[in-house]
Amino acid sequence: QEKLVESGGGLVQPGGSLKLSCVASGFNFDIYAMGWFRRPPGKSSELVAAINANAYNSYYTDAVKGRFTITQDIDLIRLYLEMHELRPEDPALCSCASGQGRLFSLAPQCYPIWGQATQVTVTS
DSSP states (O other): OOEEEEEOOEEEOTTOOEEEEEEEESSOGGGSOEEEEEEOTTSOOEEEEEEOTTSSOEEEOGGGTTTEEEEEETTTTEEEEEEOSOOTTOOEEEEEEEOSSSSOOSOGGGOOEEOOOEEEEEOO
């Protein structure tokens, strides 16, 4: 069964850091683009960061450029999102997702496999 499981969410103060981890099972992790989405309270999911299957190209939404980094470890079958300088507007349910092909897409509907999400909270 294809599965993604996130971990690493939590509560931090503004300016703090978190590292999200997503472990894949049941499918060939290294042949699909992967993405991290977030859904702020009362809003729809948005793509925060994505990486192509070859890991040579990545994408970041403008709000997180320079603060977040997406990486993957093929051997450990894990996707990561390092988040630094967290801001009060960053809190959200964060999910990793696997794309349909090797190239990432900005559209959530192009990611058929999703994890259960992990909560990121930023508060002083």
